[in-house]
Each structure stands twice: as structure tokens, then as C-alpha cells.
Amino acid sequence: MINNPALPLALGILKANSANSCAGFSLLDLIRECQEAGIFDDLSHEPHEVILFKKNFLAMNALYQAQRILWQEGIGYLHISPLRNYLAPNSTASVSTQTVQSTQLPCNTRDSALADYYLDWQHYDNTNEQAVNTLLNQFWARCLSPHKITQCCELLALDPALATQRSAKRQFQRMAARCHPDRGGNPHDFIELREAYEYLAGALPA
Structure with missing residues (x-):
């Protein structure tokens, strides 16, 4: 799997707030933190639409990787949405308990579909300006519009x-x-x- 420089940043924020299940941050908050850390500096040569897409992709990829890591470590379940991402301890997480093993994430069809998309680096690597413009007209883009x-x-x-x-x-x-x-x-x-x-x-x- 490709190393995502946004992942350590996302994990740091989440673990720092793990004691407070009410704490949370938006996708835009994470993107701003990544921007300040210089994570997006290598994207400056890309077209504007591609830069926006790749910033969003790196942030969402980091969140879904963090979701799996934190669950497997027994810390809690990361609820992911554009406006509020927050960590719920395993004992209080309001998610389905349809798990076979403790390391298997709870079943959430919509969340699983988005995770599959954002964990597939081909969507990141193969993106160009035309592809991004096409995606802007598709349903998933509406779901990610704060x-x-x-x-x-x-x-x-x-x-x-x-x-x-x-x-x-x-x-x-x-x-x-x-x-x-x-x-x-x-x-x-x-x-x-x-x-x-x-x-x-x-x-x-x-």
C-alpha cells in the first residue's frame, strides 16, 4: 500500500482526542492541517480541479486507513463524514455488531463502499482533469459536499x-x-x- 503522509497527522489528531468521544473535526479541518504541514506541496503543478480532488482523496484515504488501525488496536470506531469525524470507544460505538472477529470492522454498506473507493490508490494515480470533471457530476461527489x-x-x-x-x-x-x-x-x-x-x-x- 502507498504511504500516505496524511495518515500520521490524522492518527495524531484522533488519538489526542480519544478520551473525549464528543470531540470531532471536519474533513476541511484535516485538509487545512495537511496544508499547513506541507503535505500537499507536491501537487502545485497539477490543474486546480485535480489538486482539489487529490487533497480530498489523501484526507479521506487517511481517515479510512485510520479507521481500520484504530479498530484493530481496540481504541474505537471512527465515524467518518464530511462535517464531523469522531472516535467512539468500542464500548459505546453506535455501530452494527455483525463482526466475525474483533479485528473486523462493523458492517456499514455505504461506509464500506466509500472505503473501498478511497483505499484504492488507482483512483488517485489515474486521475486527470477530465476524470475529475466527470466525477463532479456523479452521486458520490454530492455526498462529499459540506x-x-x-x-x-x-x-x-x-x-x-x-x-x-x-x-x-x-x-x-x-x-x-x-x-x-x-x-x-x-x-x-x-x-x-x-x-x-x-x-x-x-x-x-x-
């Missing part, structure tokens, strides 16, 4: 840093009951609310 997530959370009156799939569903059901067209609500408002919930259901941690 601005879009924030907008949808605001529509559902949720705190972006604390929102989960469960809280989004609960809030959508509560608000939809008031604005559903069958109950005299505005159809446009209901559709906008539903689209925001559907987006968050695919972008937020469980």
Missing part, C-alpha cells in the same frame, strides 16, 4: 455537526406532517423538504 449538506440540514432545522440519518428521518417526518399537500400544505415546500431528507439519508452517518 455546503450541500449544510443547506439540507438548515432546511430540516438540524445542526450539521450533529445530524445523523436517524435525526434527519425523525425531523423530516415531523415537518412533513405539517406541510404535506394532503393536509393543506404547499406542494413545493413538501417536495423541497423530501429532497433534502433523501440527500441527507445518503450523505450522513447512521
Whole structure:
């Protein structure tokens, strides 16, 4: 596996905050730390779109590598999302317990799919400007947009840093009951609310 210079930085941040399960940091926070550490200096010759992609890839790759390392060391489960990455101790981690061995990560279909993508260095090595522009139109890019997530959370009156799939569903059901067209609500408002919930259901941690 290729050595990712962002990994030691991510592990250092996570282990420093391991005693506080409420502590967390955003993907942008990690990217800024990497920037200040000079980790992205070698990317300066790349096109702008490729630089953005590779910065994001290195940060996400580091998080998913850290997720496996910390779980195998018995420290805890790293919840990964664009707005909040936090370490939950094994005794309190709210994840599925469908594991065969203690070193096997809990089953999370969406998280596993993203991990498979970001742990495959071919996506990093084979990226060019055209490939990045194509990816920007695909679903995964929407799921990694903190601005879009924030907008949808605001529509559902949720705190972006604390929102989960469960809280989004609960809030959508509560608000939809008031604005559903069958109950005299505005159809446009209901559709906008539903689209925001559907987006968050695919972008937020469980």
C-alpha cells in the first residue's frame, strides 16, 4: 500500500482526542492541517480541479486507513463524514455488531463502499482533469459536499455537526406532517423538504 503522509497527522489528531468521544473535526479541518504541514506541496503543478480532488482523496484515504488501525488496536470506531469525524470507544460505538472477529470492522454498506473507493490508490494515480470533471457530476461527489449538506440540514432545522440519518428521518417526518399537500400544505415546500431528507439519508452517518 502507498504511504500516505496524511495518515500520521490524522492518527495524531484522533488519538489526542480519544478520551473525549464528543470531540470531532471536519474533513476541511484535516485538509487545512495537511496544508499547513506541507503535505500537499507536491501537487502545485497539477490543474486546480485535480489538486482539489487529490487533497480530498489523501484526507479521506487517511481517515479510512485510520479507521481500520484504530479498530484493530481496540481504541474505537471512527465515524467518518464530511462535517464531523469522531472516535467512539468500542464500548459505546453506535455501530452494527455483525463482526466475525474483533479485528473486523462493523458492517456499514455505504461506509464500506466509500472505503473501498478511497483505499484504492488507482483512483488517485489515474486521475486527470477530465476524470475529475466527470466525477463532479456523479452521486458520490454530492455526498462529499459540506455546503450541500449544510443547506439540507438548515432546511430540516438540524445542526450539521450533529445530524445523523436517524435525526434527519425523525425531523423530516415531523415537518412533513405539517406541510404535506394532503393536509393543506404547499406542494413545493413538501417536495423541497423530501429532497433534502433523501440527500441527507445518503450523505450522513447512521
